[in-house]
Amino acid sequence: MPGMTVQTWFTPTETGDYTFFLRSDEAADLFISTNADPANLELIAMESTCCGPFEEPGAPETSLARTLQAGQRYAIQVLYKEATGADYCQ
Numbered sequence: 001m002p003g004m005t006v007q008t009w010f011t012p013t014e015t016g017d018y019t020f021f022l023r024s025d026e027a028a029d030l031f032i033s034t035n036a037d038p039a040n041l042e043l044i045a046m047e048s049t050c051c052g053p054f055e056e057p058g059a060p061e062t063s064l065a066r067t068l069q070a071g072q073r074y075a076i077q078v079l080y081k082e083a084t085g086a087d088y089c090q
Contacts, residue, residue: 003079003080003081003082004079004080004082004087004089005077005078005079006077006078006080006089007038007075007076007077007078008075008076008077009036009073009074009075009076010032010068010073010074010076011071011072011073011074012068012069012070012071012072012074013070013071014070015067015068015069015070016067016068017065017066017067017068018065018066018067018068019057019062019063019064019065019066020032020044020045020062020063020066021045021054021055021061021062021063021090022045022046022047022061022062022078022089022090023047023051023052023053023054023061023089023090024047024050024051024078024080024087024088024089024090025050025051025082025087025088025089026050026080026081026082026087027046027047027048027049027080027081028046028047028078028079028080028081028089029043029045029046029047029078029079029080030043030044030045030046030063030076030077030078031043031044031076031077031078031079032044032063032066032074032075032076032077033074033075033076034074035072035073035074035075036072036073036074036075037075038075038077040075041075041077044063044064044066045060045061045062045063046060046061047060047061047080048060
């Protein structure tokens with residue numbers, strides 16, 4: 001199944017607990033690193049179907065709260081897959 005990888009960095013301006021939400025057309029996996037190094041990416045959420053709404057914490061599409069430090073850069077990556085038609089990832 002073809003797909004796409006999107007990778008970037010996130011630098012919070014405030015220290016606190018952050019929850020990440022994932023939604024996509026087809027399946028997708030969301031990863032975050034413990035720091036700026038992509039080698040430390042960990043799977044935190046996954047979408048296994050298509051096109052559902054954002055889900056509350058506890059659902060596979062939504063991460064558990066993660067404490068992030070202000071000014072620290074974190075690598076983030078989304079891998080999403082495409083079966084047919086158009087695609088998106090949010």
